[in-house]
Structures are given as C-alpha cells and as structure tokens.
Amino acid sequence: MIVIWGRDNSVNVQKPLWLCEEVGLPCDRREAGGAFGVVDTPEYRALNPNGLVPTMVDDGFVLWESNAIVRYLAAVHSEGDLWPLEPRIRAEADRWMDWQNTTLWPALRPLFWNLVRTPEADRDAREIAASHALSGQVLGVLDTHLGDRAFVAGDRFTMGDIPVGCAVWRWLALPIERVALPNLERWFAALAARPAFKRVVMKPLT
Numbered sequence: 001m002i003v004i005w006g007r008d009n010s011v012n013v014q015k016p017l018w019l020c021e022e023v024g025l026p027c028d029r030r031e032a033g034g035a036f037g038v039v040d041t042p043e044y045r046a047l048n049p050n051g052l053v054p055t056m057v058d059d060g061f062v063l064w065e066s067n068a069i070v071r072y073l074a075a076v077h078s079e080g081d082l083w084p085l086e087p088r089i090r091a092e093a094d095r096w097m098d099w100q101n102t103t104l105w106p107a108l109r110p111l112f113w114n115l116v117r118t119p120e121a122d123r124d125a126r127e128i129a130a131s132h133a134l135s136g137q138v139l140g141v142l143d144t145h146l147g148d149r150a151f152v153a154g155d156r157f158t159m160g161d162i163p164v165g166c167a168v169w170r171w172l173a174l175p176i177e178r179v180a181l182p183n184l185e186r187w188f189a190a191l192a193a194r195p196a197f198k199r200v201v202m203k204p205l206t
C-alpha cells in the first residue's frame with residue numbers, strides 16, 4: 001500500500017491525500033511534521049533529506065515534493081482523467097500546479113502562518129497586511145483565468161485543481177475581508193461539491 005508521511009493539517013500533505021481519495025486509492029498515512037516530530041530522525045531524513053512533509057513510499061519508490069507526488073499518483077492511477085493525456089491540457093494542469101507552489105503559496109503563507117499558527121501577541125501586522133494584499137492580487141490572476149473555463153486546465157477537473165484548491169480553501173477559511181473574485185468562487189463551489197475535497201481539505205484550519 002502507498003505510504004504517505006505527514007500530518008493531515010498540512011497544505012502540502014492534503015494534496016496527495018485528496019488525490020488518493022479522488023481515485024479510491026487506499027493509503028497508509030503516518031504522522032510526521034509539526035508537533036509529531038519524526039522529520040528530524042535519521043530514518044526520516046534518509047527518505048527525505050529536506051526534513052519536510054509529505055514523503056510518499058510506493059513499494060520501495062520514495063518521492064518527496066507534494067506536486068511531484070500528485071503527478072506520479074495521478075499518472076499511475078488516473079491516466080487520461082486526472083492526469084490528462086493531451087499534452088496541452090496536461091501542460092495547463094502542470095502550470096497551475098507550479099503557480100501554486102511558486103506564486104500563490106509564497107504570497108498567502110505569511111497570512112496563514114500569522115493568523116493560524118502564531119499566538120495573537122506574536123503576530124506581525126505588517127506581514128499580515130502585505131500578504132493579504134499580495135494574495136488578493138495574485139488570486140485575481142486565477143480569477144481572470146477562470147473567466148472562460150470551469151477548471152484550471154479547461155472544462156473538467158484535473159490534477160491541476162488539487163494544489164490550487166488546497167491553498168484557496170485556506171484563503172476562504174481565514175477570518176479576513178476578501179476582494180470579490182466571482183469566477184474563483186464559482187470554481188471553488190464546484191470543488192466543494194466533491195466529497196473527496198470536503199473530507200480531506202475543507203476542515204477547520206489548524
């Protein structure tokens with residue numbers, strides 16, 4: 001059985017967990033990261049020298065980087081569906097996965113970290129304001145993209161929606177004011193109708 005190391009409140013761990021749930025792939029999740037520790041042990045570092053979660057092990061094949069894990073599991077278990085066969089559609093999915101990791105999450109993470117993981121007295125108001133403004137701006141790019149398509153890679157749900165969906169849930173669940181992003185909200189409502197997304201991702205932020 002696929003093993004996924006990582007606490008289930010992590011944005012990056014939720015990506016492969018959601019994929020597994022979508023395709024009905026059983027997985028053995030093992031606690032690691034945050035209060036669970038584990039990530040600094042020599043045994044874990046031998047699997048993932050970054051000391052981060054998630055790490056996946058599939059019958060001796062070890063893989064880290066959440067989006068690489070999503071791509072691998074989708075290619076093996078959902079070829080032609082969540083892993084599109086058409087190169088241009090797959091490239092669109094890949095692009096939004098990369099965008100989530102390199103643009104959206106770096107913009108949003110300081111806001112999330114301050115409001116969810118930092119005691120009120122220690123929060124950095126300037127960092128919160130900057131991250132809030134940048135996140136709204138960056139999400140505007142996604143909103144515009146979604147103006148003429150249902151999902152990030154076109155007219156159907158693919159692996160490309162998974163990383164972005166995990167991050168956007170955090171934006172929508174934070175106790176903040178939000179700019180109006182009607183296309184993003186319509187897209188998010190379609191994700192929220194998916195039982196796998198509800199079960200794995202749409203949980204109170206911790």
Ligand SMILES: N[C@@H](CCC(=O)N[C@@H](CS)C(=O)NCC(=O)O)C(=O)O
Binds near residue numbers: 032066
């Ligand atoms: N680029 C990596 C980032 C992994 C990462 O930053 N993971 C965080 C959790 S979201 C982590 O391991 N933090 C330390 C911990 O939980 O102990 C990926 O996408 O897998």
